Amino acid sequence: MSKVNDFVVKFANVNGSGSASANLMFAKSIFRMGVPVTPKNIFPSNIQGLPTWFEVRISKDGYAARRDGIDCFITLNPQTYQSDMKEILPGGYLIYDNTMERKFPRKNINYIGIPMAKICSDNYEDPRQRQLFKNIVCLGALAVLLKIDIKIIENLIKEDFEKKPKLIPPNIQALHLGIDYAKNNLDLNLDISVKKVRTTKKKILIQGNEAAGLGCVYGGATVAGWYPITPSTSLVEAFQKYVNIFRVNDENKVNAGIVQAEDELSAVGMAIGANWNGARAFTATSGPGVSLMSEFLGLAYFAEIPLVLFNIQRGGPSTGMPTRTQQSDILSCAYASHGDTKHILLFPSDPKECFEMAAQSFDLADILQTPIIVMSDLDIGMNDWVIDPLKWDDKTKYNRGKVLNKKDLDDLVNWGRYLDVDGDGIPYRTLPGTHETKGSYFTRGTSHDAFAGYTEDGRINADNMMRITKKFKKSLKYLPRSIRKKAKEETSIGIIYFGSTACAIDEANDILESQGHNIDLLRIRSFPFGRGISSFIDEHEHIIVMEQNRDAQMRSLLINELNKNCSNIHSILNFDGSPVTADFIVKEYLNLLKKNESMLKASKKKKTAA
């Protein structure tokens, strides 16, 4: 059976060998042929010498999740050779460097040998070039085998090396060494191939951290304090990049201050200090960083200082799997810090939402005067996704929230920093330097009254804590709402999911629907949970929460915050560090049905009735 625009290619490489840029060119060339691709970079926490993989799903239907089973595996790493081979589907292809002879135990796959090392040593003198160009030779041969437009790859090479034009001719030469070898020596009748279509014509291919960093520029962030940690670092690097592009004024001065801090405590401290002083400021980190920042998060929560924090989640606990993905900081972020604290969380599901939610989070932080935590993850943040082009409404005005200016203060008699004037729990704040005699106050993490004065009066402190709770509840009207998708038939089964799981759920639902199952879907986009989520749970006899952690953290948060009966709320959990696949969800879903008669009936109501 021939598979056109619907297969998975995987590369096994050694990290530090220069494979990453060639692999990305491979994915991008298919994207430029109009075909949806999902590249996943599976890399070690290491710089040189350890195994790394690059998996590209080519899906004419636009399914963006990973798919199990490899159609074509380019195995260039002897360390992982044997286990890589097992992932290849029967009838699939194994491409290898046959400069040295190799033996293969599997019978039901096809072997394609390309003497990449020999071609390079015959054509290049420099040892580094011999190593690097192997990847490009391979790309050339692969392009011929899969019928990828060579012109597109040549253009990608030219774009990649725009700033080092000297490197363009040798790269194109290497590409053609691969092309020529394949044309002259290989059987080109593979049953997988790429064909030009127009599906991604207007789309872009971008990483979530890139989009989020850009979103910070659009949201008006001017200060970033940060500390390097995988997988969040590229977000701040993107912010820096776009600041250099968009924020340098006529005098060559920069309209932003970005400081690499000594640790995460300092990074968040800077963001808090800047927000306190009226700049829009953020920091980006991952789980271990959130742990370090949690004392400061309590201060920002209690002293009511706006703050935007990106948590690009990775595998935990402790150092965990620093280069693998998880959604396992839900509880540690929702309730970060000591004492009674709760934080607003946003859950982007792809780079488009990373951009939009990043920009929006600064308004939310200013309006609500509290930390806003954007819960992305490694899969969204560091992999390339096909999305619609980013959009911006030029009429957008920043909402700076309740900040009093000099004139407001002139007219005010009895201002109190923590007075609930409007009944929404959100007080009015002032910035240093606004007024000669009015509006100064002492910001503190100790208990305070409505006028920011220190108090140890328990009743006053309790009142203040209740006002903050009121503010938290009132925040709902500003937060992105959950999104529902109804099944074709009436059903009593609902799946709740969020973040990077969305693409796998969409595909799993299509598969299950084609098998006659009816499932309503709800995607959470923010915390605290709105009434829509509560009623979705009430409307369905069986709820399944799909998430990528061991302890069903979102399920716990839903049950706890919405005060729901937990016996009918089930879980599908994936926490092996790889982005979840639709097949996994389908399998786990069917397992749940096996264990639960009434669920089975509910899921396939139509067929049972017939």
Place this chain on the structure above:
Amino acid sequence: MSYIKKPSAKHPRLPKNRLGLTRRDYEGALSTLCAGCGHDSVSSAIIEACFNLSIPAHKLAKLSGIGCSSKTPTYFLNKSHGFNSVHGRMPSVATGANLANRDLFYLGVSGDGDTASIGLGQFCHIIRRRLNMLYVVDNNGTYGLTKGQFSATNDKESKSKKGEDNLFESIDLAALAIQLGAGFVARSFSGDKEQLVPLMTAALKYKGFSFIDVISPCVTFNNHIQSTKSYQYFREHNEALGFLDVIPDKEEIKIQYDEGTTTEVEIHDGSKMILRKLDNNHNPYDKSNALSVLNGHQSDGSVVTGLIYLDKNEMDLHDTINTNHKPLNILSEKELCPGSSGLDFVNKNFS
């Protein structure tokens, strides 16, 4: 108790500064520290320095961490915004605040526990960044608020009130500050207003990171006979390097100095610092000399005070990272948001 209001009555003939304000206008709430605490004298010196410089109080932000010293910003400049942050983390909050608005004065008040232990990392790094601020440590060698544990600045030979030995080496914050790139480094004594106020005045004017280590005895836990941070020990062992006068821009120098006893430095805003040296071996413009003066005195048990080090090349974090002269917190959408045309550019790059 800081919530007790001070009487608002003022003497009608109190002297006024250039803004027409009296010292009373720079005061804060009533101190809740122990009677005789050195920290209250430091607060008074801050009030005096700000009054002398005619700083509009609302143009100064006062920041602190946690501890007795960190409580003091409540007790001065009640027209200033204050921020009592997290233990040892004032430097990062100050960095963020300063990045947001470079036009304000930033005054950080910390203690030896807050700075030399839990906050040592942040202290080191704010110095490296040369944040434009005055960082004052009220240094009493003890954790007062938790009742008398040794701090990391307590001299090794200095015993606790109960007579326990201090087992560990002490940290010299002034030496550390010089090593790490602070532009203005001084040490003084809370009981010596004549020296402390001009130092504070000059430090507030200086552009870059100014650090003053103020020995400020804890009357309750570290003012006993075996302490090297007591009033008595300090009075007996203080070796003043000199005195500093600050002459604001365009003001005439009225004091007559004996020839050869002073050096003069003009700072970025045109003001002049005039240094009256008492110790001729001391060259405050030379880093290694400044460090050796500190080391030499440390070994004989004396404590040097005065301006220890001054880098005439004033620069701050904003110069280093090239931020706009206009404060970042007042920039508008127009200056910040690249709009849909910017996205056209980005989308094209990713298509």
